[in-house]
Amino acid sequence: MAILDILTYPDDRLREHAEEIEDFSDPALQCLIDDLLETMASLPACVGVAAPQTGRSLRLLVMDCGNGRKPPAHHHGQLVVINPDILHWSGTDIGREGCLSLPDYTGNVVRAQTVRVTFQDRQGVAQTLELTGYEARVMQHEIDHLDGRLFTDRIVSRKTDLFQRKNRL
Amino acid sequence: MVARTTQVLFETGCNIADSSMTRLGGEFTVMLILQLPPALTPTALSQRFQPLAEHMELHIQVQPLSAGDRPTATQNNTLQSATLSLLGADQPGIVYRVTQFLADQHCNIVDLYTRVLGSAHQPIYSMVIEVEAPAHIDLQQQLQPGLTQLETLLHVEIHLRLADSALM
Numbered sequence: 001m002a003i004l005d006i007l008t009y010p011d012d013r014l015r016e017h018a019e020e021i022e023d024f025s026d027p028a029l030q031c032l033i034d035d036l037l038e039t040m041a042s043l044p045a046c047v048g049v050a051a052p053q054t055g056r057s058l059r060l061l062v063m064d065c066g067n068g069r070k071p072p073a074h075h076h077g078q079l080v081v082i083n084p085d086i087l088h089w090s091g092t093d094i095g096r097e098g099c100l101s102l103p104d105y106t107g108n109v110v111r112a113q114t115v116r117v118t119f120q121d122r123q124g125v126a127q128t129l130e131l132t133g134y135e136a137r138v139m140q141h142e143i144d145h146l147d148g149r150l151f152t153d154r155i156v157s158r159k160t161d162l163f164q165r166k167n168r169l
Numbered sequence: 170m171v172a173r174t175t176q177v178l179f180e181t182g183c184n185i186a187d188s189s190m191t192r193l194g195g196e197f198t199v200m201l202i203l204q205l206p207p208a209l210t211p212t213a214l215s216q217r218f219q220p221l222a223e224h225m226e227l228h229i230q231v232q233p234l235s236a237g238d239r240p241t242a243t244q245n246n247t248l249q250s251a252t253l254s255l256l257g258a259d260q261p262g263i264v265y266r267v268t269q270f271l272a273d274q275h276c277n278i279v280d281l282y283t284r285v286l287g288s289a290h291q292p293i294y295s296m297v298i299e300v301e302a303p304a305h306i307d308l309q310q311q312l313q314p315g316l317t318q319l320e321t322l323l324h325v326e327i328h329l330r331l332a333d334s335a336l337m
Binding site: 043045046047048049063067068069096097098099100108138141142163165 | 250252299330331335336337
């Protein structure tokens with residue numbers, strides 16, 4: 001296991017569309033999943049890391065809302081999410097997001113309040129989950145990374161929605 | 170105006186660090202923090218702007234800053250930030266009452282933005298304030314009761330968002 005380096009903007013690799021994962025028996029994949037989990041756990045208040053943030057252009061992310069400073073009352077704990085697809089979304093909500101790959105900024109981003117997501121777990125087994133609130137936000141943020149998007153792409157107004165961090169990470 | 174101004178800066182070798190440019194009413198305002206090349210003094214820069222200022226009727230002020238004047242790298246772990254947004258019918262005293270309350274609570278305003286929206290008959294006042302406060306204060310707990318009182322007093326909606334976002 002290893003703690004991986006996080007790419008930061010403007011690294012071009014953050015803008016790539018990540019590849020689907022097909023071979024779940026590949027030891028390198030299982031090792032990468034463990035590394036992503038360890039990386040997430042090593043960073044204070046980190047609730048998610050996507051593989052492209054570490055320079056691996058794969059449709060893989062890990063998340064755990066329990067790692068946040070104020071965890072939501074209900075969440076699914078640690079998730080390993082591979083080849084995700086959002087099947088359904090409803091409602092909208094504005095919330096503040098911070099990103100490991102944009103360490104100097106936070107921003108107000110509009111996201112769906114509830115999403116139903118299908119994905120494969122680390123064994124390749126298909127899963128479907130309905131996520132709401134903050135957990136739904138994290139999932140959407142991480143899936144954006146798989147599509148080469150950063151939260152700043154969704155900022156409506158730089159003046160009212162983008163903020164410089166007071167506490168550098 | 171922006172192109173002509175920044176052309177002078179480009180030609181004199183100035184580097185634009187932070188900037189804020191906006192139109193207020195019929196006036197356009199520009200504030201810039203500049204890094205000057207060693208050979209260029211603030212006075213000389215001011216003189217370089219004279220022809221443009223006369224041609225476009227601009228008021229230009231150049232003021233030297235010491236290194237300590239610029240709060241750069243946001244490496245201060247003793248501060249937290251929050252955003253306060255207000256929306257409601259326009260009336261006298263909104264800015265004063267809200268900012269006085271924030272000052273009383275030891276919150277430092279680092280950015281304030283107001284716009285009058287809606288129609289001339291039914292103006293809606295919109296204000297967004299970014300504040301800094303000591304990190305040890307529970308801002309939500311400290312500010313919310315007073316903000317709720319202000320909502321009632323001013324007939325406006327006020328939302329407080331803490332900037333303490335998790336990382337993804």
